[in-house]
Amino acid sequence: MNFVSVKGVKDIQLDGITCEMEKHNGAVKIVTLRDAAGHVLRVCGDYGVSVLTLAPPAKVKRWRLSGKLFGLTDISEDFEHEHEARSRRDSYDEAAGYPGEKLGLTIEQIEVEEAS
Numbered sequence: 001m002n003f004v005s006v007k008g009v010k011d012i013q014l015d016g017i018t019c020e021m022e023k024h025n026g027a028v029k030i031v032t033l034r035d036a037a038g039h040v041l042r043v044c045g046d047y048g049v050s051v052l053t054l055a056p057p058a059k060v061k062r063w064r065l066s067g068k069l070f071g072l073t074d075i076s077e078d079f080e081h082e083h084e085a086r087s088r089r090d091s092y093d094e095a096a097g098y099p100g101e102k103l104g105l106t107i108e109q110i111e112v113e114e115a116s
Contacts, residue, residue, distance in 0.1 A: 003052035011053060021051065057113040065089055067105035070096070075105060078112065 006012055012019045014033075022030040027048035033041045043049055062078045063085040069075050069092065079085040085107045093103055 002055040004055045006051040006053050012051075013053070059111040060114045062110055062112050063107055064110045065105055065107050067103070069103060069105070078110070082107065082109075 006021075009019050009021055016036045018034045020030075020032040020034075021028050022032075028051055029045060029048060031043045031049055031051055033043075062080060063082045064076065064078050065085045065088055066074075066076045075092070077085075077088060079088065089103075089105050089107060092105060096103055
């Protein structure tokens, strides 16, 4: 897991928990967490407190082949390279007995979260 420094309270996304941060001279000195039941946790540091949250997942570009094969079967496959998606689309065309024709399957570039 990768973590990044929190710049402000709005960067902390915890369901049912509110957060308050007290800064002195630009450094976070106190972090107070409170849940819906009123329980409180306060973290203090004489020289500051590092407040970190999970970094957003990295995004990578992929090529998606999608559509409805013969109006019956939904197709959705992702490929690292465009030529792989085109090759797969061509193999569907040939298997269906329509080489060189497109069966209505489309190829588009998308962004997906990088697998860890």
